[in-house]
Amino acid sequence: xxxxxxxxxxxxxxxxxxxxxxxxxxxxxxxxxxxxxxxxxxxxxxxxxxxxxxxxxxxxxxxxxxxxxxxxxxxxxxxxxxxxxxxxxxxxxxxxxxxxxxxxxxxxxxxxxxxxxxxxxxxxxxxxxxxxxxx
Amino acid sequence: xxxxxxxxxxxxxxxxxxxxxxxxxxxxxxxxxxxxxxxxxxxxxxxxxxxxxxxxxxxxxxxxxxxxxxxxxxxxxxxxxxxxxxxxxxxxxxxxxxxxxxxxxxxxxxxxxxxxxxxxxxxxxxxxxxxxxxxxxxxxxxxxxxxxxxxxxx
Numbered sequence: 001x002x003x004x005x006x007x008x009x010x011x012x013x014x015x016x017x018x019x020x021x022x023x024x025x026x027x028x029x030x031x032x033x034x035x036x037x038x039x040x041x042x043x044x045x046x047x048x049x050x051x052x053x054x055x056x057x058x059x060x061x062x063x064x065x066x067x068x069x070x071x072x073x074x075x076x077x078x079x080x081x082x083x084x085x086x087x088x089x090x091x092x093x094x095x096x097x098x099x100x101x102x103x104x105x106x107x108x109x110x111x112x113x114x115x116x117x118x119x120x121x122x123x124x125x126x127x128x129x130x131x132x133x134x135x
Numbered sequence: 136x137x138x139x140x141x142x143x144x145x146x147x148x149x150x151x152x153x154x155x156x157x158x159x160x161x162x163x164x165x166x167x168x169x170x171x172x173x174x175x176x177x178x179x180x181x182x183x184x185x186x187x188x189x190x191x192x193x194x195x196x197x198x199x200x201x202x203x204x205x206x207x208x209x210x211x212x213x214x215x216x217x218x219x220x221x222x223x224x225x226x227x228x229x230x231x232x233x234x235x236x237x238x239x240x241x242x243x244x245x246x247x248x249x250x251x252x253x254x255x256x257x258x259x260x261x262x263x264x265x266x267x268x269x270x271x272x273x274x275x276x277x278x279x280x281x282x283x284x285x286x287x288x289x
Contacts, residue, residue, distance in 0.1 A: 073249070080246035096281050099227035102220070104251045105278045119277060126273040130266055131252045134243045 001027045001051035003035040003068065004086075005060050012113065013055070013086075016120035024128070027051065032063025036071055039078055051081060052133050055123070056103075058087035058094060066097060073102040080134050084123065145171040145275050148198035150182040150215065151233075152207055159260060160202070163267035169275050174198065179210025183218055186225055198228060200274050203250075205234040205241060213244065220249040227281045231270055 004010040010028050017026055027048070029035050035056070038045045054072070058065035065085065072078045082104040087094070090108050098106045107123065110116050127133070147164065151157050157175055164173050174195065176182050182203070185192045201219070205212035212234065219225045229251040234241070237255045245253045254270065257263050274280065 079249070080243055082246065082252065090279070092282055095279050096227060099229070099281045102226070102249045105229065105274075106280075107277060108279050122273060122277045126269060126277075127252075130254060130269045130273075132237070132242055132255050133253075134246050135239050 001029070001035075001038065001053070002055045003029055003032070003060065003065070004055070004057045005030045006057070009057075009109070012116055013120055016117040017124060024052070025049075030061075032060040032065065032068045034062075035060075035068050036063065039072065039075075039081075053127055054081055054083045055086045056083055057109075058085060058089055058098075066101065069098065069101045069103055082127065082131075082133065084127075086123075145169060145200070145271075146174065146196045146198045147171055147271075148174045148176070148182070148185060148201045150176055150179070150201065150203045150207065150212070152177045152204065156204075156256065156263070159263050160267050163264040164271060167268060167271055169271060171271070171275075178208040179212065179215045181209075182207075182215050183210065186219065186228075199280050200270075201228055201230045202233050202270070203230050205232060205236055205245070213248065216245065216248045216250055229274060229278075229280065231274070233266075233270075 002010060002013055004013065014026060027038065029038050037043050038048045041048050056065050056068060065087065069083055069085065072081065072083055085098045085103045085106045086109055088109050095106050107119065110119060149157065149160055151160070161173055164171055174185065176185050184190050185195055188195055203212050203215060212232065216230055219228065219230055232245045232250045232253040233256055235256050242253050254266060257266055
């Protein structure tokens with residue numbers, strides 16, 4: 001699941017994931033409210049699957065990424081889902097805040113396309129090949 | 136892009152009671168490109184003493200990453216994980232569970248206790264070394280870690 005309000009970034013991330021031979025489905029939502037509704041299967045998301053992994057932008061409309069992260073990690077039914085904060089921010093304050101809110105990791109989104117592809121590939125390699133995700 | 140000029144030594148705490156695995160992890164990290172310092176403790180009580188800088192560990196650094204086995208003497212890995220992740224001063228340190236267990240229950244329990252990620256130790260030695268290197272690559276080259284006490288240059 002990808003939570004990203006910038007259509008360009010979402011498109012690029014999707015392309016990067018496609019390059020790495022998709023063995024999974026990527027669901028994109030573009031604001032924090034949609035993210036929470038998707039995860040709680042509310043409204044139009046009643047049939048949404050529970051994602052194995054969440055890539056979460058920090059700056060989102062309606063409900064920002066910090067709030068989304070806090071809500072996921074305080075929810076007994078959702079907190080096990082690994083959340084990677086994936087944001088343009090490099091601010092130390094955001095990094096600390098994210099870990100304190102129990103983000104599984106914080107990754108700064110590079111502005112360069114080649115770098116972005118490389119990073120998305122690394123995320124994919126590590127989380128889907130090395131890590132054991134909850135079933 | 137503007138990379139930090141200073142080279143920081145990555146401090147890794149390995150909590151593992153199996154001497155064979157300790158040796159392999161040590162070798163995997165020694166040959167790595169990244170400058171790192173590996174600290175080793177072999178039970179859960181020592182792990183907490185190290186992290187809280189108690190007793191003989193008063194001068195130890197706050198590690199950047201903890202590699203934690205689940206089956207440990209004296210205090211098991213689940214307890215260590217729970218203590219780290221409920222301690223306001225420690226909870227931000229990323230904890231990677233590295234264990235032989237493949238039990239779904241252990242995986243879920245660990246994520247629920249806020250493990251940053253869970254990795255099953257491969258039985259094969261070469262694979263084990265590869266996994267340790269992947270952990271290091273991902274957490275130190277891709278991820279941005281909390282800086283803790285160190286300040287940015289300025």
